[in-house]
Amino acid sequence: MTQGKNTYSAAGEVGSVVEKRTFWTRAKIELSKSPWTARFGMLVIFIYAILAIFAPFFAPYGEAQVFPEPYAPWSSTYIFGTDQIGRDIFSRMIFGARNTVGIAVATTFLAFLIGGTLGLAAAINRSWLDQFLSRSVDVLMAIPSLIFALVLLSIFGSTVTNLILIIAVLDSTRVFRLTRAVALNVVVMDYVEAARLRGEGLGWIMRREILPNIMPPLIAEFGLRFCFVFLTIAALSFLGVGIQPPTADWGSMVRDNASLIMFAQYDLKAGLTPLLPAAAIALLTVAINFVVDWFLHKTSGLHDE
Amino acid sequence: MNKKTKKGDVLLSIKGLKIQGFSDEKWHDIINGIDLTLHAGEVLGLIGESGAGKSTLGLAAMGYTQPGCRITAGEIIFDGVDLTKLTDGEKRKFWGNRMTYVAQSAAASFNPAHRLIVQTTASTIRAGIKDQASAYEDAQHLYSVLNLPDPKHIGERYPHQVSGGQLQRVMTAMAMSPRPDLLIFDEPTTALDVTTQVEVLASMRSIVEEFNTAAIYITHDLAVVAQMADVIKVLRYGNEVEEAPTRQMLNAPQQEYTKSLWSVRSLEKTQQEAEVSILSLQSIDAAYGLEKVLHDVSIEVPKGSTVAVVGESGSGKSTAARVITGLLPQMSGIVRFDGEDLPPTLSNRSKDQKRRIQMIYQMADTAMNPRQTVREIIGRPLEFYLGMRGSEQTKRIVELLEMIELDVSFTERLPGELSGGQKQRICIARALAAEPDFIICDEVTSALDQIVQEGILKLLLRLQEELGLTYLFITHDISTVKAIADQVVVMNQGEVVEQGLKTEVFSPPHPDYTELLLSSVPEMDPDWLSNLNKKEIRS
Numbered sequence: 021m022t023q024g025k026n027t028y029s030a031a032g033e034v035g036s037v038v039e040k041r042t043f044w045t046r047a048k049i050e051l052s053k054s055p056w057t058a059r060f061g062m063l064v065i066f067i068y069a070i071l072a073i074f075a076p077f078f079a080p081y082g083e084a085q086v087f088p089e090p091y092a093p094w095s096s097t098y099i100f101g102t103d104q105i106g107r108d109i110f111s112r113m114i115f116g117a118r119n120t121v122g123i124a125v126a127t128t129f130l131a132f133l134i135g136g137t138l139g140l141a142a143a144i145n146r147s148w149l150d151q152f153l154s155r156s157v158d159v160l161m162a163i164p165s166l167i168f169a170l171v172l173l174s175i176f177g178s179t180v181t182n183l184i185l186i187i188a189v190l191d192s193t194r195v196f197r198l199t200r201a202v203a204l205n206v207v208v209m210d211y212v213e214a215a216r217l218r219g220e221g222l223g224w225i226m227r228r229e230i231l232p233n234i235m236p237p238l239i240a241e242f243g244l245r246f247c248f249v250f251l252t253i254a255a256l257s258f259l260g261v262g263i264q265p266p267t268a269d270w271g272s273m274v275r276d277n278a279s280l281i282m283f284a285q286y287d288l289k290a291g292l293t294p295l296l297p298a299a300a301i302a303l304l305t306v307a308i309n310f311v312v313d314w315f316l317h318k319t320s321g322l323h324d325e
Numbered sequence: 326m327n328k329k330t331k332k333g334d335v336l337l338s339i340k341g342l343k344i345q346g347f348s349d350e351k352w353h354d355i356i357n358g359i360d361l362t363l364h365a366g367e368v369l370g371l372i373g374e375s376g377a378g379k380s381t382l383g384l385a386a387m388g389y390t391q392p393g394c395r396i397t398a399g400e401i402i403f404d405g406v407d408l409t410k411l412t413d414g415e416k417r418k419f420w421g422n423r424m425t426y427v428a429q430s431a432a433a434s435f436n437p438a439h440r441l442i443v444q445t446t447a448s449t450i451r452a453g454i455k456d457q458a459s460a461y462e463d464a465q466h467l468y469s470v471l472n473l474p475d476p477k478h479i480g481e482r483y484p485h486q487v488s489g490g491q492l493q494r495v496m497t498a499m500a501m502s503p504r505p506d507l508l509i510f511d512e513p514t515t516a517l518d519v520t521t522q523v524e525v526l527a528s529m530r531s532i533v534e535e536f537n538t539a540a541i542y543i544t545h546d547l548a549v550v551a552q553m554a555d556v557i558k559v560l561r562y563g564n565e566v567e568e569a570p571t572r573q574m575l576n577a578p579q580q581e582y583t584k585s586l587w588s589v590r591s592l593e594k595t596q597q598e599a600e601v602s603i604l605s606l607q608s609i610d611a612a613y614g615l616e617k618v619l620h621d622v623s624i625e626v627p628k629g630s631t632v633a634v635v636g637e638s639g640s641g642k643s644t645a646a647r648v649i650t651g652l653l654p655q656m657s658g659i660v661r662f663d664g665e666d667l668p669p670t671l672s673n674r675s676k677d678q679k680r681r682i683q684m685i686y687q688m689a690d691t692a693m694n695p696r697q698t699v700r701e702i703i704g705r706p707l708e709f710y711l712g713m714r715g716s717e718q719t720k721r722i723v724e725l726l727e728m729i730e731l732d733v734s735f736t737e738r739l740p741g742e743l744s745g746g747q748k749q750r751i752c753i754a755r756a757l758a759a760e761p762d763f764i765i766c767d768e769v770t771s772a773l774d775q776i777v778q779e780g781i782l783k784l785l786l787r788l789q790e791e792l793g794l795t796y797l798f799i800t801h802d803i804s805t806v807k808a809i810a811d812q813v814v815v816m817n818q819g820e821v822v823e824q825g826l827k828t829e830v831f832s833p834p835h836p837d838y839t840e841l842l843l844s845s846v847p848e849m850d851p852d853w854l855s856n857l858n859k860k861e862i863r864s
Contacts, residue, residue: 210692216671217650218709218759219679232696 054314061310068304072118079111084266091280094289101293103276112268113297120257120269121304123184124250130188131249132242135195140226142196143203154200157193165190166255173261183262187252191245198241202234236319243312247305254301270297336506336539337363337386342399344381344390344563355381355394356563365506366537370554370571372544372586374774375745378563383509383543387424388416404506421448425500429512431492435484442480445499454503467498470535471528490521497529501536508533508540514549518637518801519845526552526847527858545774547586548847551575552854559583571851586775587849594631594786594809603628603795604649604763609658611648618644619655620819626763626812631789631796633810633827635803635842641819642799646765649797650684663762680710683756687768689748693740699726699751700736706758725754729784746777753784757792767799782808803846807831815839 051059071078080099081087085107092102100109142150160168169186176182206212207230215229256262257271265272277294284291339361345352356378363369363386371379384391388401388408401408403424408416425448428434435444445467446460455463461480468476471494484492493513500508513529514522530553533540542553550557550571557574559566559582567580578584604626611619619641626632634642647653649660651671660667662682668674686692693702703722707713713721723733729750740748749769756764766785770778786809788794798809806813806827813830815822817838823830835843847853 210686210688211694213652214684214686214692214755217652217679217684218706219671219674219676220709228697229694233694 050318057310058314061307061314064303064307065311068117068121068307071114072121075114075118079108079114081108081111083112083115083268085111091290093287094293100296101290103273107268109273109277109293109296112273113270113300115268116270116273116297117300119263119267120250120253120271120301123180123263124246124253127184127188127191127249127253128242128246130184131191131245132195132238134188135192136199136238137226138192139196139199140203140230141222143200143207144222144225144230146207150200153196157196160190160193166252169252169256170259170261173256178261178264180263183253183256187249191249191252195241195245198237199234202237203230206230206233236315240312240316240319243308243315247308250301251305270301273297334365335362336365336367336404337361338402339382339386340400340402342382342385342401343397344378344385344394345397346381346391346394352395354563356385358399359560359563359565361386361558363507363539363541365539367556368533368540368542368554370542370544370550370557371560372547372550372557373560373566374545374776376562377560379543379560380511382560383511383541384426386507386509386541387420387426389420422452422454422503423505424507424509425503425505426509427493427496427500427511427513429515431496431513431516432484432489434496435492437484439483440480441482441484441487441495445480445495445502448499449503452503460502464498464502467501467532468495470532471495471498472524473498488521490517490525493517493525494528497525497532501532501538504536504538506539508538510540510542510544510553512544515544515546519803520637520841522549523845523847523854523857527854529553530854546847547775548849548853551849551851552847559586575849575851594807594811600627600629602626603663604797605661606645606649607659607661609645609648609660610656611644611653612656613644613653617656618819619648622658622816622819622821624814624821624824626795626797628762628795629789629793630811631798631809632812632814633798633800633806634814634816635800635806636816637801637842639818640816642816643767644819645816646684646767646797646799649765650682651679676710680706680759681762682765683759683761683763684765684767685749685752685756685769688772689745689752690740692752693748693755695740698737698739699743702740702751703754703758706755710759721758725758728757728788729754730780744777745773746780749773749777749781750784753781753788757788761794763795763797765797765799768801769798770805771800771802778805779808785809803843815842 075083087098087102087106087108089098089102090104090106092098092106094101098108098110100113102108103112138153142153169190172186173182176186212225212229215225220229253262254269254271254274257269258275260272260275262271263269274294274297280290280293281295282291339359341358341360342356343354343358344356346355347353359378359382361369361382371382373379381391381394385396385401386403388403388411390396396409399409403419408419435441442461442464445464446455446457449455449460449463450457454460464480465476468479473479473491473494479487479491479495487495493516497513510529514525517525526549532538533553540553542550544550554571556568557571558568559574559580561582566582567574567578569579574583575587578587602625604624606622606624609619609622610617611622622641622645624632624634624645634645636642644653648655651667651669651674654669660669662678667678671679700719700722703725704713704718707718707721719736722736726732726735731747731750731754735743735747735751740751743751752769769785770781773781782805785796789796796809798806800806810827812825813827814824815830815836815838822836822838830839831843833840844857
């Protein structure tokens, strides 16, 4: 047919030019281009994680160690003073990171496990299972979740396990909806049909064919969902049905010391004390949102011109 | 704006144009210094493979670059004005007024919320060329010139209420409405069926002739460009290969590359006689929900041969494939494969039955998981059906890659790092990995460039000879059928119109539908469309 340089060869065909990079070099390049908000967010999350994991090393005193001096002012001995029964607030804040954040992480993981699995199954099945799950989720979502959680916690009792289970189930409804929605776009792809024709089981199709293609929105949702779970737990603790004393957590610390705010006119530092755990909650929430925003922007394909 | 140009004047001249596009953190050349001259009333055909830069050049002729592209050198002089020196606001006075654009996918280019006539006349009214009443009247006139049904009232419909071919003609009417000096057609008929394509081509040509408009017609289909263009320019990798008047170009192409483009359609398989049948569909009825799409379809596929199923979209050819694979259980009828009846539903079929029937898809992009490497894609059927793992599997993957004329360097690539033809080859390798007897090829070449198509078809023919495969080849392209088929099944609206050996089906007498289908295929003859129209007028 043709001679010389015009001879056709399949291997010589020019594909799109993509440089081979490992995951780490790509991550490094992305990080070097990240905005300051995302870097700030990542730094904050990193510090929180370190504090939570190594809490006993950083905290000067024990989590529930009681000193004879209640409501002590800020000093070199008690950096942020002591609370109503004489526990060091600074130490409790560090331990609080471990409890509040730890429980929130566990709850979010569980919510994704439940919601993600059911969402994928519903998207693939598309018939009675989809109908059943979707309508059940509609029913659950129709009830205000904080009030529903309050009711359930009063019935089953406020243990940590119950707290995790109840919030995870309530939050999995939103994960279910998202997973189902994004998976529906992937389920119609020819490669999923090809896997079905090959005779692959539901598990393989979920795990290997669909999940890797819907990860970015799920990871972004994980960040946001974590914030909501975290706030729900703090709110429940503030209301007294969340994490129970003497375990330190930020929500109940705000409640316990709330009355100190009224003393701000006499001692500004005392007035600030109950705001510290609230600020810790706010800072983490903002930090996570910064990172999620950046991540969403990266993966959505929307770029500023 | 008043028109100053008359026939023969230079309307558009592009000199030394260079355009770069930004991707993967770098600027890449898309167009490297192209010159182009277009006279008033002249039609220029731009052809080339994907990535040749023809669409970029077409848009650049209007002074427009897509986001992420920039013009680095050269000038674009339209009627004495250098478009590269104008601001967007100034260029907008030309766009939709003196120069208009017809896009490939009409369905994606219309606003679904407005009536057709409103969209047809919007730019004309906005530019103040005509008032609403006369613009509407003119639009109805254009609809009738373009041979649209019920030209007085079709404009009252919404985009979803007309067919794809009609929509493409409405878009041409929209482009003609301000009576532009220059019309850019960007692959306007690529998404249409052959029988629709002929009508659209004929009406486009008549309207360009009637109003003596200059046009740039971008396509990858040589036969189509032969009908439309006065002059043809061949592009490759952003460079001009050659330019000549249509007849001269068709009869005596100068460059090797152009000759290779021209020779693609010469591939033709020598027909083999039928032997024992491996697959037979017996009076199949099938439906999606309540809508019945297959009516009493019977197809015989002899072992070791290729049966081509041809028909337009909606003819039921892909549905027939879904019945064979078990994705759509039939309502009645039998699918008999190699002497045994196949259970209608996929889940009731044995692993071995699934293995022996494999499928290759039209869009290789969506047929491969973008997150899996070539090794995983080809390796999975090896592991799943044949239990191959580790080094045995690797060895087999390399063998398969060599079979499809690729090599070991491809194993760790992701689908996004392959060209269109390579992707389709990997899909073929995935099908071969299962060691099937029967492969369904669903429009496997229709998304590819001509030269790549030929490579894939040759590969399929060679594999058939070596491995004794049987193909069911679904296509709407008659030249592909000529290239690969032994037997042909013609389908229309869920029924088999005609079935038999290729020579029998392609030689007269034909049933009406086959006649229409065959006569609609553009030929590499500039007079083909005119002759066809004369024939129609006579009959």
